[in-house]
Amino acid sequence: MDIHLSAAHWVYLAGIVVILVTMALRKNIVVPAVVATLLTAWVFSGSIVTGLSSIFNASLVAADELFNIFLIIALVTAMLGALREMGADRLMVTPFRRVMRAGTSSFVVLAIVTYVISLFFWPTPAVPLVGAVLIPVAIRAGLSPMSVGMVVAIAGQGMALSSDYIIKVAPGISATAAGVDADGVADKSLVLSLIVGGVALGITYVTQRRTWRTPSPELLVAWENKADKLGAPDDDTAAGDEFGGTRPAPDPAPAPVAGGAPTATMVLDTSSIEVADSPKTLSAKTFAVLVPTAYLVFIVYMLLGKFTTAVPPLKGGDAAGIVGGIAAMLLFAACLTNDKRACLESSSRHIVDGLVFAFKAMGIVLPIAGFFFIGNGDFSARILGMPEDATGPALLFDLINAGLSHVAPNAFVVAFTVLFVGLIAGLEGSGFSGLPLTGSLSGALGSAAGMDPSTLAAIGQMGNIWSGGGTLVAWSSLVAVAGFARVPVLTLARKCFLPVMAGLVLSTLFAIIAF
Structure with missing residues (x-):
């Protein structure tokens, strides 16, 4: 297929290169993305007016696409704030302490639970569930917030979503585009996803162990007090000390800070720790049972809808909406219990606090996502101010297709080319949008390279979903994971890069040899 590349294509490609280089230098990429x-x-429109308006339009389109994630973070954060006032958040996590006693056990339980829930219901509803119930337990057990974020992202957004073995939307798209059987793609994707996830989790375990600390309730209080730090510059100095990054901090003593560099917001009041860690009120005990029970009932409802006809199955974004709705109702109930007279005011305050937290933590993503959306034909027309019935330019896919003419028909070269195409297609932050491209490429090149097209389709699916599904790019659903773990999203994406890429390379080699 002969594709004409315009000046706009080359400018867009140069922008991608500059952003990747800036990320490699550990600098913030908002300014390069906006420019x-x-x-x-x-360059595309020939009008500076369109260029200037695209800056606003790109962020607006990105906000429209990602606001559901922002809102879930805000509502769950608001709910946890109300629970924290009565001390229910400490009681809620107490049962898990019997299993999640230390770093290793918390690491394993967090990975397994996230994977299982995400495999059945996709990561969107899984992340808030894990964030509300298990992440605080893992923090108290000694896991660093960055470790928590990496485990949830790798197990859910990566390992579960990349195979999509239960719902089978991704294998269906890949197989249709490649002209092969969907079950064949699904089976191979499952094997490859487990290899990538196993390697990535293994590397994460080895590299992050030095950031773990002795289990202590002070760790949980310090972590909760660090919400305001999410607006800090995205570098390893801030991330390492504030969020359990590269440098380990000493085990927390009874009095001092449990987090690294001393800052004003991290000074702990031991009296508040004692009260928070040992709540005795009936309301705290009630809500400590009510919150997990509410989400457990929701999980049972989803299972019944999926495997039986007892209740109607959830569709589209219903699951995520219900998670947010449950959080809102529990928030109102908790505020009413805390202070009947001021419940209306306190409910509003917690919602505002949740929204502020969500935008302070994740707002940086919007202009970055906007740049990659301008390369997607589904969004570019809106960003460029084109008429509603106009078709926008697909700059990113055009660049990928133009480069495919230089691919040699060799199994090794073709397999890694399909993987690379999947990774690049995922840069726009949508885990499934590149699957038709990698599937079509697999069907076209499979026979010439002497490989089963279903194997190539599974490889491309790995690259696309692990990249854009929420582990390697910060403008994807990774923002939800970072929000609940309370770590900088750009730092989280950078930390996941090496483990995930190592897993992808090894899984591709395995596919070439075994399949």
Whole structure:
């Protein structure tokens, strides 16, 4: 297929290169993303007015696409704030302490639970469930917030979503585009996803162990007090000390801070720790049971809808909406219990606090996502101000297709080319949008390279979903994981890069040899 690359294509490609280099240098990429958006729109349209307006439009489109994640983070955070006032958050996690006593056990339980829930219901509803119930337990057990974020992202957004073995939307798209049987793609994707996830979790375990600390309730209090730090610059100095990054901190003593570099917001009041860790009120005990029970009932409802006809199955974004709705109702009930007279005011305050937290933590993602959305034909028309019935340019996919003409028909080269195409297609932050491209490529090149097209389709699916599904790019659903773990999303994406890429390379080699 002969594709003509315009000047806008090359400007967009240059923007991608600059952003990747900036990320490699551990610098913030908002300014390069905004400038690249301006130049791409300007060159494509020939109008500086369109270029300037695209800066606003790109962030607006990104906000429209990602606001559901922001809202879930805000509502669950607001609910946890109300529970924290009565001390129910400490009681709620107490039963899990019997299993999640230390770093290793917490690491394993967190990975297994996240994987199982995400496999059945996709990561969108899984992350809030894990964030509300298990993440605080893991923090108290000594896991660093960055470790928690990496485990949840790898097990849910990566390992479970990349195979999509239960719901089978991803294998269906890949197989249809490749012209092969969906079950064959699904089976191979499951094996490859387990290899990638196993390698990534193993590397994460080895590299993050030095950031873990002795279990203590002070760790949980310190972590909760660090919400305001999410607006800090995205570098390893901030991330390492504030969020359990590269440098280990000493085990927490009874009095001092449990987190590294001393800052004003991290000074702990031991009296508040004692009260928070030993709540005795009936309301705290009631809500400590009510919150997990409510989400457990929701999980049972989803299972019944999926495997029986007793209740109607959930569709589309219903699951995520119900998670947020449950959080809102529990928030109102907790505020009414805490203070009947001021419940209306306190409910509003907690919601505002949740929204502020969500945007402080994740707002940086919007202009970055906007740049990659301008390369997607589904969004570019809106960003460029084109008429509603107009078809926008698919700059990213055009660049990928143009480069495919240089691929040699060799099994090794073709397999890694399909993987690379999947990774690049995932840069726009949508885990499934590149599957038609990698599937079509697999069907076209499989026979010439002497490989089963279903194997190539599974490889491309790995690259696309592990990249755009929420482990390697910060403008994807990784924002939800970072929000609940309370770590900088750009740092989380950077920390996941080496473990995930190592897993992808090894899984591709396995596919070439075994399949």
